[in-house]
Amino acid sequence: MDVIIESLPQYWDGFLRTLFLAAVSGIIALVAGTLLAAARVSPVAALRGFSMAYVEVVRNTPLTIAFFFAAVVLPRLGVTFQQFEIAAIIALSAYTAAFIAEAVRSGVNSVPVGQAEAARSIGMKFGQVLSLIILPQALRTVIPPMINILIALVKNSSVAGAFYVLELFGYGKQLANDHGDAVMWVLVGVAFFYLLITVPLGYLAHQVERKVAIAR
Amino acid sequence: MSSVLYDVPGPKARRVSLIGSVIGVVLIAALLAWAIMTLAQQGIFQAQRWAIFGQADVWSLIANGIGATLAAAAIAAVIAFPLGLLLCLMRISDVAWIRIPTRIVLEFLRGMPVVLMMLFVLLVFATSSFIAVVAGLVLYNAAIFAEIIRAGIQSLPRGQREAGLAIGLTSFQSRLTIELPQAVRRMLPSLVAQLVVLLKDTSLGYIVAYGELLRAVQVMADFLGPQFLFPVFFVAAAIYIAINLAVSRLAIWIERRGSKKAAGGVAKAPTAGVSTVVK
Numbered sequence: 345m346d347v348i349i350e351s352l353p354q355y356w357d358g359f360l361r362t363l364f365l366a367a368v369s370g371i372i373a374l375v376a377g378t379l380l381a382a383a384r385v386s387p388v389a390a391l392r393g394f395s396m397a398y399v400e401v402v403r404n405t406p407l408t409i410a411f412f413f414a415a416v417v418l419p420r421l422g423v424t425f426q427q428f429e430i431a432a433i434i435a436l437s438a439y440t441a442a443f444i445a446e447a448v449r450s451g452v453n454s455v456p457v458g459q460a461e462a463a464r465s466i467g468m469k470f471g472q473v474l475s476l477i478i479l480p481q482a483l484r485t486v487i488p489p490m491i492n493i494l495i496a497l498v499k500n501s502s503v504a505g506a507f508y509v510l511e512l513f514g515y516g517k518q519l520a521n522d523h524g525d526a527v528m529w530v531l532v533g534v535a536f537f538y539l540l541i542t543v544p545l546g547y548l549a550h551q552v553e554r555k556v557a558i559a560r
Numbered sequence: 561m562s563s564v565l566y567d568v569p570g571p572k573a574r575r576v577s578l579i580g581s582v583i584g585v586v587l588i589a590a591l592l593a594w595a596i597m598t599l600a601q602q603g604i605f606q607a608q609r610w611a612i613f614g615q616a617d618v619w620s621l622i623a624n625g626i627g628a629t630l631a632a633a634a635i636a637a638v639i640a641f642p643l644g645l646l647l648c649l650m651r652i653s654d655v656a657w658i659r660i661p662t663r664i665v666l667e668f669l670r671g672m673p674v675v676l677m678m679l680f681v682l683l684v685f686a687t688s689s690f691i692a693v694v695a696g697l698v699l700y701n702a703a704i705f706a707e708i709i710r711a712g713i714q715s716l717p718r719g720q721r722e723a724g725l726a727i728g729l730t731s732f733q734s735r736l737t738i739e740l741p742q743a744v745r746r747m748l749p750s751l752v753a754q755l756v757v758l759l760k761d762t763s764l765g766y767i768v769a770y771g772e773l774l775r776a777v778q779v780m781a782d783f784l785g786p787q788f789l790f791p792v793f794f795v796a797a798a799i800y801i802a803i804n805l806a807v808s809r810l811a812i813w814i815e816r817r818g819s820k821k822a823a824g825g826v827a828k829a830p831t832a833g834v835s836t837v838v839k
Contacts, residue, residue: 387569387573387577387580388577388580388581388584389577389581389584390580390581390582390583390584390585390588391580391581391584394584394588400805400808401801403808404756404760404800404801404804404805404808405760405797405800405801405804406760406761406762406763406764406774406800406804407760407763407764408763408764408766408767408774409763409774409796409797409800412766412774412777412793413793413797416789416793417789417790417793420602420786420789420790421598421599421602421604421790422598422602495671499671499672499673499674500673502673502675502676503673503675503764503767505675506675506766506767513673513675513676513679516676516679517679520679520683527683527684528680528684531676531679531680531683531684534676535668535672535676535680538671538672538673538676539668539671539672542670542671542672543667543671546667546670546671
């Protein structure tokens, strides 16, 4: 167990980098995913098609492939990164955006038709209907699944550790190499820091879900 | 679906949307063209780079990779499902000292990255990377399966359990013979969708040096030279996506089929009863 206390500085550094990766990718994915969802329900056929193709392909692509592409293939195509973090953020946000888009779309579909009809009947345009009436209600329903996607994002960020980013998992691998005799405790420590993020978020999702369920 | 947001378009709206479509197509085409031009500048489309797919060795390596991917996924799924059922039964047990520890274990398993579990099994138990991959997938997915089936059981009408208990079944018999079969059937689409996740997660085996598809690509690129990385990677990614899309379609098909049956039977029965009472 001493090894955990001894390595606390590394754990802390990895913990902060994991949070950073998840937060930045999460924000990018939220914006991109909402735009994709808006494209998916828009009257313009080309945008609908593009959004559908993107979501279908990315949701069925393993995350490791996305990382492999960003970290190994892109640099050989001439897109080089100063830091591996940037490749990780690209892979994570491109991947997560597809899931956010699906969640937002199902949220849009859960809003009663009458809401949109009422908005249209008082003369609102598509953009107004979407931004003023539908999305605010839809986002409310999709907050619990959205939190679950963010939990998955935190866990997914561990893949970055395998692609030269020193976040929690990356440090875990390194520490396990350095402390061959106490591998178990090293990894238990890593697990603890992941649970420190994911378990409270899961609890939050559960609470919000109950609140929304009562309000409807 | 789309009719939620806008009326059936008239001539003017159709024209606007047509113009929008054309602009959208042009923009997306321009983006694609730019990507293809950039790739072409790197010499990606030279015929010699793709000629390797004429060699049988390349395909046999890819086939080995696919085989390793599917083997890990299939074995993990076959072990994880019964384990998930067991965990679900323990999670909803009437006995507190079974229920509470199971709940803690499930929270723990669900909150951890799969790749961390794989690494843990690999290093702590000094196993082969195949066993590490399967063990990681089993631990995580059994927990998810348990939660899915639990949601299924909780979605059943209360009367199912009450009726079982009323005819003298024990709590466990009622769970096993009445609730569980219905819950599994109800949650079949979610369970199949989770199989896609499981299949995708086998690619994490790459990180613990398991010889799955992505690792086969890496090995091939190391052997043939970096200029072949893109073609081999492209083909491997396409194969992965094709397999996963097929399983996703299966999930959607089961969902449609199930919802048709449910509409005729179980789901409508209570509403029909209520409406007759009101009338």
